[in-house]
Each structure stands twice: as structure tokens, then as C-alpha cells.
Amino acid sequence: MGPAPREVLLFTLEGQRYGLPTEDVWELHRAARLTPLPRAPDVIEGLLNLHGRLLPVLDLRRRFRHPPRPLSPSDHFIVAQAGPRRIALRVDRAEGLRVLAPGEWDTSPRELPGVGYVSGVAKLEDGLVLVHDLRGFLSEAEALELDSALTASSEQP
Template identity: 75%
Template sequence: MMPQPREVLLFTLEGHRYALPLEDVRELLRAVRLTPLPQAPAVVEGLLNLRGELLPVLDMRRRFRLPARPLSSSDHFVVAQAGPRRVTLRVDRAEGLLSLEANQLDAAPSELPGVGYVAGAIKLPDGLVLLHDLRTFLSEAEALELGEALAKEGARQ
């Protein structure tokens, strides 16, 4: 179970706001061109070379069933910790940090299907923001497939 965050990073995708616990966020970057990663799961958009470390870029639009769109220089990359693996998330825009009050976060209802990687909902005056748990973002099969693709890519370098 995910500990309750005190601060979150708010970001937008297709006009919708989402959040990540700040303790999972490592840094924010402007989007740059990606290197394709053959044999990676469909949720992986490509590879980012961040100071010599190859990081998979997860396609948040695909995961959230939003329309695809080409990479733009105005997009942001969020480098984050997803369990044992560092990943990069492409988002339309990182909005900033939000300090949470104790009554603002509701745990995700476990009885609803399809909320496996949602850790809760943040209640804001202008609506709800879903808080995501990156530790559960990739399925076991996707994590294995990604590990194999990264191993093959590392062997080629």
C-alpha cells in the first residue's frame, strides 16, 4: 500500500489534470526526440538518454486511452521512480507542486475495475485529480517485456 503523500506534482494530459507523489518525482525536463525501443511493450514510447542513463518513456496517453499526438517541444518529461525502475513520463505540461491537506485525499476505491494504478483522488475546489501509483503502472508482463528490451538495447551499445 502506498503511503499518503504530503506533496504532489500536478500535470495535464489532454486538458485533464493528474498527480504523482512528489517522493516519486526525480526531475522535470523539456521533451526531446526519443530513440525507438524495439520489442518494448506498447506502453513504452521510446528511450531517453539522460546523462548516459537509458530511461524508458511511458506513453501516458495510451495508458489513459487518450488520443495519440506527436511529440512536441512544449511537452514535459517527468523522470520518476516506478518501484525499482526509473522511468520517464511524457505529459502535456507539468503544472507545479501542491501541498495536500489531510482531508483532500481519498483512497482509490478498490472495488472499481481499472483503477489498479490509481492511488487516490485529490479533492480540489475545481474538481478531482487522480493520484497515480507508478509502482503498479506497468503490469508484470509489461515490466518483464521492458526489461528484456532494455537488456537487448544495452547489449547493442
């Protein structure tokens, strides 16, 4: 018996498709106003208040070296688990779920230098899609800086 099919959430950013394993994805939301988080690492766009829980929003444009763009009502937030931390990712559009057959999944990019947060590539009929592993999205220094900024913001009156 071969490996089980994988399921990924496909999304677009600046016209490029990316993916996340569905086991890391919690929910999807339309864009909402963000609150700035002073002293956060550059990769954090702000905080999202989601049902009373404050979530850091990762700036994928900065991480993937795309030009910045103001928040748009058509943007989506993907709420996901990044290791021990729940976060939100702002994307242009969440496309939907895709079940990948074993022949559509390739893990060899993980072995290349500089792709620490890529878990594999989905080989689809209309092109390749990098599937990201959120556990490595924040460097250790960024995670510590974020923790410090979140602690400082919670201590403010």
C-alpha cells in the same frame, strides 16, 4: 494529531489533470528526442538519454486511452521512480507542486476494480485529480518485456 499533509506534482494530459506523489518524482525536463526501443511493450514510447542514463518513456496517452500525438517541444518529461525502475513520463505540461490537506485527500478509489495504479483522489476546489501510484503502472508482463528489450538494445554493437 491528524495525518500529515500529502504533496503531489500536478500535470496535464489532453486537458485532464493528474497527479503523482512527490516522493516518486525525481526531476522535470523539457521534451527531447526519443530513441525507439524495438521489442518494447506498446506502452513504452521510446528511450530518453538523460545525463548518459537511458530511461524508458511511458506513453501515458496509450495507457489512459487518449489519442496519440507527436512529441512537441512544449511537452514535459517527468522523471520518476516506478517501483525498482526509474522512468520518464511524457506529459503535456507539469503544473507544479500542491500540498494536500487531509480533507483534500481520499483513498477510496483504490478499492474500486480497474484502478490498480490510482493511489487516491485529490479533492481540489476546481475539481478532482486522480493521483497515480507508479509501482503498478506496468503489468508484470510489460515489465518483463521491457527488461528483455532493454537487454537486447544494450547487447547491440
